[in-house]
Amino acid sequence: MQILSFPSRADWPTLMARPVQSTEAIEKAVAPILEQVRTRGDAALAELSEKFDQIAYTGFPVQEADLAAAERQLSDELKTAIQRAYQNIRTFHEAQRQPVEKIETMPGVTCWRRSVGIEKVGLYIPGGTAPLFSTVLMLGIPAQLAGCKEIILCTPSHHPAILYAAQLVGVTNVFRVGGAQAIAALAYGTESIPQVYKIFGPGNQYVTAAKMLVAKEGMAIDMPAGPSEVAIYADETAVPAFVAADLLSQAEHGADSQVLLVSTHKNVVTTVNIALMTQLERLPRRDLAAQAIANSKAILVETQDDAIDLLNAYAAEHLILSVENPEAVAERITNAGSIFLGNYTPESAGDYASGTNHTLPTNGFARAYSGVSLDSFVKKITVQSISQDGIKALGPTIEAMAEAESLLAHKQAVSLRLASLQ
Amino acid sequence: MQILSFPSRADWPTLMARPVQSTEAIEKAVAPILEQVRTRGDAALAELSEKFDQIAYTGFPVQEADLAAAERQLSDELKTAIQRAYQNIRTFHEAQRQPVEKIETMPGVTCWRRSVGIEKVGLYIPGGTAPLFSTVLMLGIPAQLAGCKEIILCTPSHHPAILYAAQLVGVTNVFRVGGAQAIAALAYGTESIPQVYKIFGPGNQYVTAAKMLVAKEGMAIDMPAGPSEVAIYADETAVPAFVAADLLSQAEHGADSQVLLVSTHKNVVTTVNIALMTQLERLPRRDLAAQAIANSKAILVETQDDAIDLLNAYAAEHLILSVENPEAVAERITNAGSIFLGNYTPESAGDYASGTNHTLPTNGFARAYSGVSLDSFVKKITVQSISQDGIKALGPTIEAMAEAESLLAHKQAVSLRLASLQ
Numbered sequence: 001m002q003i004l005s006f007p008s009r010a011d012w013p014t015l016m017a018r019p020v021q022s023t024e025a026i027e028k029a030v031a032p033i034l035e036q037v038r039t040r041g042d043a044a045l046a047e048l049s050e051k052f053d054q055i056a057y058t059g060f061p062v063q064e065a066d067l068a069a070a071e072r073q074l075s076d077e078l079k080t081a082i083q084r085a086y087q088n089i090r091t092f093h094e095a096q097r098q099p100v101e102k103i104e105t106m107p108g109v110t111c112w113r114r115s116v117g118i119e120k121v122g123l124y125i126p127g128g129t130a131p132l133f134s135t136v137l138m139l140g141i142p143a144q145l146a147g148c149k150e151i152i153l154c155t156p157s158h159h160p161a162i163l164y165a166a167q168l169v170g171v172t173n174v175f176r177v178g179g180a181q182a183i184a185a186l187a188y189g190t191e192s193i194p195q196v197y198k199i200f201g202p203g204n205q206y207v208t209a210a211k212m213l214v215a216k217e218g219m220a221i222d223m224p225a226g227p228s229e230v231a232i233y234a235d236e237t238a239v240p241a242f243v244a245a246d247l248l249s250q251a252e253h254g255a256d257s258q259v260l261l262v263s264t265h266k267n268v269v270t271t272v273n274i275a276l277m278t279q280l281e282r283l284p285r286r287d288l289a290a291q292a293i294a295n296s297k298a299i300l301v302e303t304q305d306d307a308i309d310l311l312n313a314y315a316a317e318h319l320i321l322s323v324e325n326p327e328a329v330a331e332r333i334t335n336a337g338s339i340f341l342g343n344y345t346p347e348s349a350g351d352y353a354s355g356t357n358h359t360l361p362t363n364g365f366a367r368a369y370s371g372v373s374l375d376s377f378v379k380k381i382t383v384q385s386i387s388q389d390g391i392k393a394l395g396p397t398i399e400a401m402a403e404a405e406s407l408l409a410h411k412q413a414v415s416l417r418l419a420s421l422q
Numbered sequence: 423m424q425i426l427s428f429p430s431r432a433d434w435p436t437l438m439a440r441p442v443q444s445t446e447a448i449e450k451a452v453a454p455i456l457e458q459v460r461t462r463g464d465a466a467l468a469e470l471s472e473k474f475d476q477i478a479y480t481g482f483p484v485q486e487a488d489l490a491a492a493e494r495q496l497s498d499e500l501k502t503a504i505q506r507a508y509q510n511i512r513t514f515h516e517a518q519r520q521p522v523e524k525i526e527t528m529p530g531v532t533c534w535r536r537s538v539g540i541e542k543v544g545l546y547i548p549g550g551t552a553p554l555f556s557t558v559l560m561l562g563i564p565a566q567l568a569g570c571k572e573i574i575l576c577t578p579s580h581h582p583a584i585l586y587a588a589q590l591v592g593v594t595n596v597f598r599v600g601g602a603q604a605i606a607a608l609a610y611g612t613e614s615i616p617q618v619y620k621i622f623g624p625g626n627q628y629v630t631a632a633k634m635l636v637a638k639e640g641m642a643i644d645m646p647a648g649p650s651e652v653a654i655y656a657d658e659t660a661v662p663a664f665v666a667a668d669l670l671s672q673a674e675h676g677a678d679s680q681v682l683l684v685s686t687h688k689n690v691v692t693t694v695n696i697a698l699m700t701q702l703e704r705l706p707r708r709d710l711a712a713q714a715i716a717n718s719k720a721i722l723v724e725t726q727d728d729a730i731d732l733l734n735a736y737a738a739e740h741l742i743l744s745v746e747n748p749e750a751v752a753e754r755i756t757n758a759g760s761i762f763l764g765n766y767t768p769e770s771a772g773d774y775a776s777g778t779n780h781t782l783p784t785n786g787f788a789r790a791y792s793g794v795s796l797d798s799f800v801k802k803i804t805v806q807s808i809s810q811d812g813i814k815a816l817g818p819t820i821e822a823m824a825e826a827e828s829l830l831a832h833k834q835a836v837s838l839r840l841a842s843l844q
Contacts, residue, residue: 081822088527088816095525096535103517105510105777113518116756118790130827161826197790212638218648220790224640239842245835252831283831330805334538341807344839348832349808352823353816355527356804368540368619368642370802380792382778383752385763386771394510394775400503401774404583405552408706409674410770413667417766420661 001261001276001293003269005300009309015297016314018226018258018363023209030180030209037184042191048181053127053156059192061173062163070163078161082133085353086168089141092355096374097145108390115378117147118220120194122186123171124154124201127178129285131159132202134351138358138372139200139222140169146377152196154182179203183210187219198222200359200372222372226363229258230347231316231336233307233329234268238322239343243268244275246320249348251292252285258362259296260314262307269298308332315366318347337366391417423683423698423715425691427722431731437719438736440648440680440785445631452602452631459606464613470603475549475578481614483595484585492585500583504555507775508590511563514777518796519567530812537800539569540642542616544608545593546576546623549600551707553581554624556773560780560794561622561644562591568799574618576604601625602632609636620644622781622794644794648785651680652769653738653758655729655751656690660744661765665690666697668742669718670711671770677713682736683720684729691720730754737788740769759788813839 007015036044042059049057071079102112123139125132136153143151153171155162156178166174175193177185183203187210189195198220199211208225215221230250234243247259263269276293280286301307308329311319315335323329326341333339337360338350350356359372386394395414402410429437458466464481471479493501524534545561547554558575565573575593577584578600588596597615599607605625609632611617620642621633630647637643652672656665669681685691698715702708723729730751733741737757745751748763755761759782760772772778781794808816817836824832 077822078826081819081826084528084816084819085823088531091527092525092533095523098520101517103514103777105513106506109510109771109776111514111777113795114752119756130829132827134823134827216634216638218646218785218787220787226640241838242835242842245831245838248831249829249835252829279831279834283834284828285830289831327807330536333803334541335801336803338804338806341805344810344813345806345808346813346820346835346839348820348824348829348835349531349813349816350804350806351820351832353819354531354806354808355525355533356806361801363640365640365642366801366803368801370800371804373535373802375797375802378792379757379788379790380795380797381755381758381788382760382772382793383763384760384767384772384776384778385749386767386776388766391766391768391771394506394771397503397506397775398768398770398773400499401507401556402770404500404503405554405556406706407552407671407674407770409667409670409701409711410773412701412705413664413671413768413770416663416667417768 001273001296001298003298003300006302007299012310012313015299019256021205026205026209027213030206030213033180034184034210034213037181037190038188045177045181045185045190048179049177053178055156055176055178057177061175067163067167070160071167073160074164079164082161082165082168085134086137086141088353088355089137090145093142093145093374106393108387109394111382111384113380113382115380117149117378118198119148120150120152120196121148121377122152122154122196122199124182124199124203124207125157125162126203126207127156131157131162133159133161133165134358135202136162136165136169140166140171142372142374142377144170145374148377150194150196152186152194154178154186180206180210183207183214187214222359222376223361223369224365227256227258228253229316229362230318230320231260231262231311231314232320232322233262233311234272234322235263235324236265236268237324238268240268240271240275242343242346243272243322244279246346247276247293248279248283248289249346250318251289251296252283255288255291257292259292260316261298262301262310264301264303264307266300269300273298315364317360317362317366320347335367337361337371388421392421423695423718423720425720425722428724429721434732434735437721441678443627448627448631449635452628452635455602456606456632456635459603459612460610467599467603467607467612470601471599475600477578477598479599483597489585489589492582493589495582496586501586504559504583504587504590507556508559508563510775510777511559512567515564515567515796528815530809531816533804533806535802535804537802539571539800540619541570542572542574542618543570543799544574544576544618544621546604546621546625546629547579547584548625548629549578553579553584555581555583555587556780557624558584558587558591562588562593564794564796564799566592567796570799572616572618574608574616576600576608602628605629605632605636609641644781644798645783645791646787649678649680650675651738651784652740652742653682653684653733653736654742654744655684655733656694656744657685657746658687658690659746660690662690662693662697664765664768665694665744666701668768669698670701670705671768672740673711673714673718674705674707677710679714681714681718682738684723684732685720686723686725686729688722691722695720737786739782739784739788742769757789759783759793810843814843
């Protein structure tokens with residue numbers, strides 16, 4: 001880690017800048033893939049899957065027999081773990097339901113909101129080195145709770161835990177297809193894959209570019225994405241080995257992972273660094289992690305106020321507060337995806353099984369975006385009912401405003417009703 | 423209106439298709455505007471404002487004296503109306519606050535969500551024929567309730583009601599600038615206009631294209647936009663003159679407004695059409711409205727089930743249910759922006775003053791998007807705290823899942839903690 005001692009506030013933006021990724025070249029590569037799938041459907045999916053993933057696209061969803069086989073391939077220990085995680089995630093997301101509350105804004109004028117599950121959603125789970133069955137839970141459980149009628153999962157992965165998790169969350173169909181072409185299939189529909197109304201899930205730069213391009217056309221997506229990241233604020237109450245392990249668990253995601261350590265104590269930075277080097281040696285993915293750590297920073301600041309300001313300016317995806325009174329500090333955090341309090345709350349708890357969602361805003365997007373939740377899978381429809389007395393009371397307000405906006409048919413819609421009630 | 427009697431379900435998608443607008447040419451025109459403002463700031467704003475809007479961009483926000491003058495220019499009647507609307511909108515949005523609820527997902531594992539206002543938001547209010555001060559209320563009130571620290575309003579309009587509403591909602595600064603260049607200023611910041619984290623508000627095709635382009639770069643926006651639209655489902659309990667007035671109040675927004683009438687009764691369609699023609703003649707904006715009406719459709723269906731299926735397939739921005747038992751019908755609506763029940767609930771109530779938000783998903787986006795609400799101005803940050811007993815109970819679950827995903831540093835972050843507790 002690069003250690004930066006007491007940098008001036010003027011230098012913070014530069015220190016904390018994420019690497020800017022030029023997306024133009026990738027978008028140019030992805031746009032024709034989208035167009036091919038949009039115009040030629042399954043035929044294009046088959047060609048592109050063969051070309052990019054060496055997968056023969058069958059045009060059929062994964063069958064019952066394969067789902068049953070997947071379940072048999074898993075150890076009982078792993079199935080029990082997945083079920084425990086499922087239960088915790090379900091409990092936390094279940095509590096996010098909002099009951100309908102009718103509000104009488106003035107006598108005779110009643111307004112409310114109904115939450116309705118998005119009818120068709122698409123979940124994308126990448127292939128690659130880590131089979132992200134945990135992400136199937138994180139996206140599938142709120143989809144299931146929201147009452148989404150069709151939950152379509154696309155993945156190039158053959159890992160049985162992905163199929164097992166898909167069954168638990170009630171996925172309608174799993175299709176073996178990956179990359180930008182899978183996003184295109186979900187966005188436009190093909191002969192085999194239904195068009196969905198919102199697309200969720202992580203992926204490489206091609207998948208991300210595909211999601212952003214279909215979003216520009218109006219498709220709803222979970223959120224923009226960037227490399228995963230953690231910031232840890234540690235004081236002398238932190239256990240250095242735990243802090244090091246948390247930094248590494250972020251760093252192993254990939255060489256582009258962002259890792260930031262903030263402290264008011266030089267000796268904390270020093271002891272964490274020593275623990276980091278020791279633990280790094282023992283990691284199977286140490287090459288990836290070492291690159292991420294080499295690009296990462298430990299920043300020494302003067303005061304807790306400095307630390308909090310810096311963390312709010314950074315807007316980390318994951319923020320671990322290994323400090324005294326972490327809950328009080330958390331109250332002062334305005335920008336973060338998810339916050340982990342104290343020495344016994346590692347990021348990996350939230351990544352897998354504590355109950356919170358691990359699909360979170362990266363790249364500073366936490367300034368405006370929330371992580372995935374039950375909200376992400378519902379629309380809230382407003383409803384209103386006005387009585388005759390209500391329109392009598394409210395009508396003149398509407399008439400005055402419509403007239404001032406020169407929208408006289410809007411005024412007339414009220415005036416006619418008022419006249420009928422005289 | 424074109425009257426279509428009992429079209430087959432196979433023909434519905436074509437009947438209900440929105441006009442597809444090619445955005446490519448507009449994006450090509452807008453991209454250099456964004457780039458100029460991004461690289462040259464206020465100098466570019468001044469040039470572009472002069473060129474497109476014949477406004478001299480001063481580089482200063484609207485001053486106190488101008489705000490005070492605006493208030494003096496409004497009639498007491500209009501001020502009272504705006505205050506009444508403010509109160510109702512505030513009451514409805516205030517009820518959308520979600521209290522923090524700590525969930526113990528298992529013993530010793532506590533998770534919750536905190537709602538935090540987005541620190542800096544930008545509101546755009548277009549110029550043009552209708553001075554949309556009502557939109558200042560619809561965007562500014564939830565921003566104010568959310569506790570957004572900076573609320574920046576850009577508008578080319580000089581209408582005093584816009585400045586009056588801006589003061590009511592606590593806008594930080596108003597800048598006199600419009601078009602794609604205003605969106606660019608909010609997205610990138612200039613010497614005079616602060617960069618914001620989320621951009622809201624309606625506009626012409628250039629403004630919409632600018633919002634979609636900055637969204638592709640990760641900027642948060644309210645939602646994608648298209649022409650405004652209403653669908654009305656009417657039976658023989660509907661008052662034809664009211665239905666006609668509601669159709670026209672949508673149609674007067676512009677020639678591209680979408681208007682759809684659905685009924686199971688031919689005589690309802692006939693009598694509404696007669697009332698429509700009579701009322702149209704009296705409208706000052708009759709040319710715009712007549713064009714929109716000419717492009718609009720009345721669809722006769724066999725049964726209530728057909729009507730509901732058709733309305734759900736259309737996913738209207740505004741849906742008026744002028745039918746018997748409208749609340750029961752509303753329960754079966756899965757796709758709509760906002761629903762208006764019965765004969766005395768005109769769309770213009772929700773447009774101005776009943777309390778609901780009028781920034782709603784158009785163009786079928788209601789399948790996945792909600793209208794603007796308090797939620798649109800907050801991020802929800804998840805927080806978790808795990809005790810020593812909690813990590814002992816949950817740890818093995820995390821270890822098993824991390825190992826199965828080949829993320830061994832994630833596992834190690836737990837194993838180290840468990841070892842320390844033995």
